[in-house]
Amino acid sequence: MDASTGxxxxxxxxxxxxxxxxxxxxxxxxxxxxxxxxxxxxIGDESELPYERPPLSKGYLQGKDPREKIYVNPAAWYQEQRIDLRLGTAVTALDPAAHLVTLADGSTQRYAKLLLTCGASPRRLPVPGADLPGVHYLRRVEDADRLRELFTTARRIVVIGAGWIGLETTAAAPAAGVEVTVLEAAELPLLRVLGREVAEVFADLHRANGVDLRFGVQVESIVERGGAVAGVRLADRTEVPAEAVLLGIGAAPNTALAEAAGLTVADGVVTDQALRTSDPDVFAAGDVASAFHPLLRRHLRVEHWANALNQSQSAALAMLGREVSYDRTPYFYTDQYDLGMEYTGYVEPDGYDRVVFRGDPATREFLAFWLADGRVLAGMNVNIWDVTDAIRELVRSGRQVDPAALADPARPLTEL
Ligand SMILES: Cc1cc2nc3c(=O)[nH]c(=O)nc-3n(C[C@H](O)[C@H](O)[C@H](O)COP(=O)(O)OP(=O)(O)OC[C@H]3O[C@@H](n4cnc5c(N)ncnc54)[C@H](O)[C@@H]3O)c2cc1C
Structure with a gap:
């Protein structure tokens, strides 16, 4: 065995x-x-050491976090651990019967067990002008570098899509002196994820920070003048001027490899609760996986940092033949301006019948709970910390709670 690579x-x-x-x-x-x-x-097709993406729309984008901070492990760690790290190398084919993957350079690699952590890629907008050089996406560190550069020169940009990445980038722009107009097809930001009651909080937050938010609009094209982005034309024929555009209209799982290999794919690589795909020696985790969640009793694919972190550990255990049932409660977070938020649980769009607030959302220091039949499906803490364990317990217990007690800050969450 080669000691340095294993x-x-x-x-x-x-x-x-x-x-x-x-x-x-x-x-x-x-x-x-x-x-x-x-x-x-x-094996990874990016040439950068494995890194974390959340800083790309927050501290790294704002120049606060240095590059070293984004890496999952230092370079030396892979050598010490005898991990054969092949960067800048795409896997182009998977043959489950032969237990073989083919790499872009034509070489092959056999495997005993394979884990797919192929993640997701930004959705493209099929409108004229979307391929112009001034149209940006934010997924990779080089995208963040380009945006940082843009923030030093541009005075006015348009963000298309009021999802997490669009809103976090919008929040980073004013500090750089860049004016932002956000264009969103829905009536509110994050409407499908948060529902109307809490989506309003995020709309107010951005308005209070001087952002021009336009909801219910349809983008018809990205306007070019002299080879550069000049604005965005809407279906009502109005034009919003911009020197550049960020497209933040969601991501799609990178399933092409799995699909071509004949694995079951349905909005993600489908796995059981042990993260095993339709082939017994192939596993999937992170943004690419649509895993059966034993508590929610459905397949779930989420694009959350915590899921990538935890599900991959469970998948590794399953690869080693251990008993695994991945049933973590979904969790994600965001930071925008002076608002920090954690969200614990899962709610289908329109899957709740009531939202209960503890504290006044206008103060941006509150808890919100999404309920169905008196049971807490999810909870969010905004600028209040150290409550996620209690919220998770409420969600997982599935017990009915008194909404008045839930709303009362004097009642400890652990005693409801
Ligand atoms: C800008 C940004 C901000 C975010 N902020 C938050 C946040 O605040 N909170 C939160 O909870 N989540 C956040 N997320 C989501 C979080 O970063 C993702 O859930 C996480 O990165 C998923 O990790 P992953 O390893 O599953 O997939 P990815 O990070 O997408 O990595 C997959 C890797 O596989 C590579 N790959 C794909 N196909 C192949 C192939 N055939 N061969 C070789 N390599 C391949 C890809 O290029 C990529 O490098 C954010 C994401 C982005 C982009």
Missing amino acids: RTADDSAAHVIVGASLAGARAARTLREEGYQGPLVL
């Missing part, structure tokens, strides 16, 4: 991970921590 002459016993980002790197760490000493190959 590569052996017969590498059929290798565990291989496709996708070298948070989920892939975390799974590799777990495999080693759990005693797997065999060959371990981590």
Whole structure:
């Protein structure tokens, strides 16, 4: 065996991970921590060391977090752990019957167990002008670098899509002196995720910070003058001037490899609760996986940092033959201006019948709970900390709670 890479002459016993980002790197760490000493190959098509994406729309975009802070592990760690890290290398084909992946350079790699952590890619907008050089996306560190550069020169940009990434980027812009207009097809930001009651809080937040928010609008084209972005034309024929455009209209899971290999795919690579795909030796985790959630009793694909971090560890254990049932309660967070928020639970769009606030949302220091039949499906803490454990317990218990007690700050959440 080559001591630095763990590569052996017969590498059929290798565990291989496709996708070298948070989920892939975390799974590799777990495999080693759990005693797997065999060959371990981590393949990613980005040339950067595995890194975390949340800072790209927050501290890193604003120039507050240095680049070193985004990496999941330092470069030396992969060597120390004898992880054969192959960066800048796409996996182009998967043959589950032969236990073989093919790389872009034509080489092949055999595997004993394979983990797919291929993540997701930004959705494109099929309108004229969407390919202009001044149209940006935000997924990769080089996208964030381009936006940082843009923030030093542009005075006016348009953000299309009032989702998390669009809103976080919008929140980062004023500090750089850039004016933002947000264009959103729905009536409110984040409407499908949060529902009307809490979506209003985010609309108010951005308005209070001087953002021009336009809801219920349809983008017809991105206008070009002299080869550069000049604005965005709406279906009502009005034009919003802009020197650049950020498209934040969601992401789609990178399922092409799995689909071509004949694995079951349905808005993500479908897995059971042990993160095993339709092939017994292939697993999936993170943004790409649509995993059966035993408590929610449905398949769920989420694009959350915590899911990539935790689900990948469970997938690694499953690769080692351990009993795994991944049933973590979904959790995500955002930071925009002076608002920090954590959300714990899961609610289908329109899947709740009542929202209960504890505290006044106008003060931006409150809790919100989404209920159905008196049971808490999800809870959000805004600028209030150290309550997620209690919220998670309420969600997981499935017990009915008194809405008046839920709204009363004097009643500890742990006693409801
Ligand atoms: C700008 C931004 C801000 C975010 N902020 C938050 C936040 O505040 N809170 C939160 O909860 N979540 C946030 N997220 C979401 C979070 O970052 C993702 O859930 C997480 O990155 C998912 O990790 P992953 O490893 O599953 O997938 P990814 O991070 O998408 O990584 C997948 C990797 O696999 C590579 N790959 C794909 N196909 C192949 C192939 N065939 N061969 C080789 N490599 C391949 C991809 O290029 C990529 O490098 C944010 C995401 C972005 C983009």
